Amino acid sequence: MTPxxxxxxxxxxxxxxxxxxxxxxxxxxxxxxxxxxxxxxxxDFTHCGLPICPDLDTLLYTLANVGNPETGWGRAGESWQxxxxxxxxxxxxxxxxxxxxxxxxxxxxxxxxxxxxxxxVTAELCxxxxxxxxxxxxxxQPCPTIVETAEGHFPFQEWFVGQRWQPAVQHLHLPDTAxxxxxxxxxxxxxxxxxxxxxxxxxxxxPILNAYPIRALLADVPEVVLAVSPLIGGQAVxxxxxxxxxELGHTATAAGVANYYDELLDGFVCAREDAAEFASHDLPIxxxxxxxxxxxxxxxxxxxxxxxxxxxxEG
Amino acid sequence: MTPxxxxxxxxxxxxxxxxxxxxxxxxxxxxxxxxxxxxxxxxDFTHCGLPICPDLDTLLYTLANVGNPETGWGRAGESWQxxxxxxxxxxxxxxxxxxxxxxxxxxxxxxxxxxxxxxxVTAELCxxxxxxxxxxxxxxQPCPTIVETAEGHFPFQEWFVGQRWQPAVQHLHLPDTAxxxxxxxxxxxxxxxxxxxxxxxxxxxxPILNAYPIRALLADVPEVVLAVSPLIGGQAVxxxxxxxxxELGHTATAAGVANYYDELLDGFVCAREDAAEFASHDLPIxxxxxxxxxxxxxxxxxxxxxxxxxxxxEG
Numbered sequence: 001m002t003p004x005x006x007x008x009x010x011x012x013x014x015x016x017x018x019x020x021x022x023x024x025x026x027x028x029x030x031x032x033x034x035x036x037x038x039x040x041x042x043x044d045f046t047h048c049g050l051p052i053c054p055d056l057d058t059l060l061y062t063l064a065n066v067g068n069p070e071t072g073w074g075r076a077g078e079s080w081q082x083x084x085x086x087x088x089x090x091x092x093x094x095x096x097x098x099x100x101x102x103x104x105x106x107x108x109x110x111x112x113x114x115x116x117x118x119x120x121v122t123a124e125l126c127x128x129x130x131x132x133x134x135x136x137x138x139x140x141q142p143c144p145t146i147v148e149t150a151e152g153h154f155p156f157q158e159w160f161v162g163q164r165w166q167p168a169v170q171h172l173h174l175p176d177t178a179x180x181x182x183x184x185x186x187x188x189x190x191x192x193x194x195x196x197x198x199x200x201x202x203x204x205x206x207p208i209l210n211a212y213p214i215r216a217l218l219a220d221v222p223e224v225v226l227a228v229s230p231l232i233g234g235q236a237v238x239x240x241x242x243x244x245x246x247e248l249g250h251t252a253t254a255a256g257v258a259n260y261y262d263e264l265l266d267g268f269v270c271a272r273e274d275a276a277e278f279a280s281h282d283l284p285i286x287x288x289x290x291x292x293x294x295x296x297x298x299x300x301x302x303x304x305x306x307x308x309x310x311x312x313x314e315g
Numbered sequence: 316m317t318p319x320x321x322x323x324x325x326x327x328x329x330x331x332x333x334x335x336x337x338x339x340x341x342x343x344x345x346x347x348x349x350x351x352x353x354x355x356x357x358x359d360f361t362h363c364g365l366p367i368c369p370d371l372d373t374l375l376y377t378l379a380n381v382g383n384p385e386t387g388w389g390r391a392g393e394s395w396q397x398x399x400x401x402x403x404x405x406x407x408x409x410x411x412x413x414x415x416x417x418x419x420x421x422x423x424x425x426x427x428x429x430x431x432x433x434x435x436v437t438a439e440l441c442x443x444x445x446x447x448x449x450x451x452x453x454x455x456q457p458c459p460t461i462v463e464t465a466e467g468h469f470p471f472q473e474w475f476v477g478q479r480w481q482p483a484v485q486h487l488h489l490p491d492t493a494x495x496x497x498x499x500x501x502x503x504x505x506x507x508x509x510x511x512x513x514x515x516x517x518x519x520x521x522p523i524l525n526a527y528p529i530r531a532l533l534a535d536v537p538e539v540v541l542a543v544s545p546l547i548g549g550q551a552v553x554x555x556x557x558x559x560x561x562e563l564g565h566t567a568t569a570a571g572v573a574n575y576y577d578e579l580l581d582g583f584v585c586a587r588e589d590a591a592e593f594a595s596h597d598l599p600i601x602x603x604x605x606x607x608x609x610x611x612x613x614x615x616x617x618x619x620x621x622x623x624x625x626x627x628x629e630g
Contacts, residue, residue: 049364049424081394085418089443092425099414103400109364110407128404 004310008192011036015197015204016043016055017072017238018230020062022197023133025298027063029306032132036187037063038214040199041118041137042145042174042207043156047095048086050105051112054157055204056122056137057104064129072238075100094162119181136183138211145207146173156203165240169247172202178211188217193309196227198290200241201260202248215264224266224309228290228301229254232271237291253277267312269305284312319625323507326351330512330519331358331370332387332553333545335377337512338448340613342378344621347447351502352378353529355514356433356452357460357489357522358471362410363401365420366427369472370519371437371452372419379444387553390415409477434496451498453526460522461488471518480555484562487517493526503532508624511542513605515556516575517563530579539581539624543605543616544569547586552606568592582627584620599627 010030014023014037023037040055054073061067061075068074078098087093097105104125111121117140126135147159149167159165180188188194199205209215218225234253236242245252250260254270255277261268267284270277275287286308292298325345329338329352338352355370369388376382376390383389393413402408412420419440426436432455441450462474464482474480495503503509514520524530533540549568551557560567565575569585570592576583582599585592590602601623607613 046428047425048421049366049428050421051364075400079394079396079414081414082397082417082421085390085415086422087418089419089422089440091418091422097421099394099396099417100400102397102414102417103402103406104404106363106365106397106412107401107404107406110362113361113364125404 003307004313005193005306007031007034008306008309009034009036009187009190010193010195010306011038011187011191012195012197013038013199013205013208014055014059015040015199016058018199019055019197019204020058020067020072021292021298022195022228022302023059024062024295025292025300025302026195027133028295028299029302030133032134035133036191037133037135038138038184038187038208039135040204040207041139042143042203043160044142045144045155045157047157048092048097050097050102050109052095052105052157053108053118053137056135057101059135060104060122060125060129060131063126063131063133063135066129074098095157117181119183134183134187136181136187138180138184138208138214139178140181141177141179143175143178143207143211145203148173160203160240165243169244172206172248174207174210178207180211180214184211184214185217188214189221191221191223192313193306194218194223194225195305196225196261196264198228198230198237200230200236200239200244201257202244203240209264218264224312225264226267226269226305226309227258227261227265228269228305229257229271229274231257231274232290233273255281258283267308269308284308318622319628320508320621322346322349323621323624324349324351324502324505325508325510325621326353326502326506327510327512328353328514328520328523329370329374330355330514331373333514334370334512334519335373335382335387336607336613337510337543337617338374339377339610340607340615340617341510342448343610343614344617345448347449350448351506352448352450353453353499353502353523354450355519355522356454357458357518358475359457360459360470360472362472363407363412365412365417365424367410367420367472368423368433368452371450372416374450375419375437375440375444375446378441378446378448378450381444389413410472432496434498449498449502451496451502453495453499453523453529454493455496456492456494458490458493458522458526460518463488475518475555480558484559487521487563489522489525493522495526495529499526499529500532503529504536506536506538507628508621509533509538509540510620511540511576511579513543513545513552515545515551515554515559516572517559518555533579539627540579541582541584541620541624542573542576542580543584543620544572544586544589546572546589547605548588570596573598582623584623599623
């Protein structure tokens, strides 16, 4: 029997490592012609002359199966000769640039300098690496997230990588002027299902929602919107999600994440052990195994989420 | 006996490979505190987001003894992982960027983006690589050489590397606005001896002379000015010097080079086999072995040139 979701147009809002895992699961279940991944570009920055797009690149490498499975970011089989010369010469070493990864940054810098948009460049890179779902940056303009801490304001990567996300966050500043691309708007307008990946709600998803008019489209368009918890048992699978929730005055639990997204959601996906948090909650819940380290577990979770969404759409 | 030139302040005007060979000879003979190398930056360009300074880098690597002795440019023990990724992704491959070399370009891009001048950045790189003579870019501003050919106008590297210097040159366009740095002007004003390296007169030396007021300083300041022929038996040791001389209407011989520099010179250094060309010439000549592939031969030639200059200064 063909499932209800078979011809659905599915959009996934994604940050880096958690977003890439979800995207790689969906890519195994959904016809690539019907799957769009919208990537956070709030982490992007220019470093040593090169435009770097950490979330786009993690998504690209993961979907192309050339990613480093140990780290979740960067490429498999990477070498570090360029960084060894940067170190020798006294250049900046706080942000690691692998040699293969540099090839991507050089190519993107070249194409952007020719006047191509980040959307066009990303499509070309996907084509070259055999990535068939559509991978879209949320915006073609720089939309830098600024992290305000007790130790001062940091550009995102200087806080995240340079400071190993340790300075406590008081506020996140997202640009007022961020605008989604026409491709992003069209994908959301046409979407039957939007899945918010198990990414950091503040650092990865809010910057996407902040790119006008994405938040409004999610609230208005009558598709099914689901989110997947980035927390299991109050702990982030990776990164500072739990730490940030506490610092920004939220409860660092799966239910805290669901409450944060609030009215955007038609349903929520959490770990089995966190299901009890939702006992008195109106929101439909899929409680399952959301730890998805490998391709089969990602495909399994994606399948369960699609079935859950179909059930919500039918009900 | 201490030679007359022992305390001389020596300046060398240098392009890439030929300039680096001469500079490496002088660095073995002259107290580094008294030796300044002024590098052509007319070849510089921005590629894939990175500012590239081919002549400065060849000089830097050669003087630091980390250069590739096979090619004369780039670093020994280089790897090419980044370029393999650029190729995989369909990026520009006409200009080769080694992984170690990229470390230098990244470091320079970072420091320039911090607002440091190319002179400051070059001094820092020299310090890091243990290069003790002073290496100065002719200018801190971009001074791009444009090559006019029958096939159109090319930025220098696109003609030199991209087209393998094949399209016949009709004219070289040097910027009207090129200005030497204060450090370059001070070095030339204080110089006892200026040596024009065996570099391409049109592509490497003219851009330096064109940076105001270098040509005037060389003509006016009463130091000894010598040039070393880049041609032996009418052939360039490397590169398009002979080809260009013919295309631009000069005789492609050592005497042709001397005539081109003309009144700037107090003496000229040529290959022994070319001495006869100067039989009816007023210019003092040092005819010797000017093929200098290794450190000892470079030291030998530098010593002979310094002795020749001392003889001219005494006479």
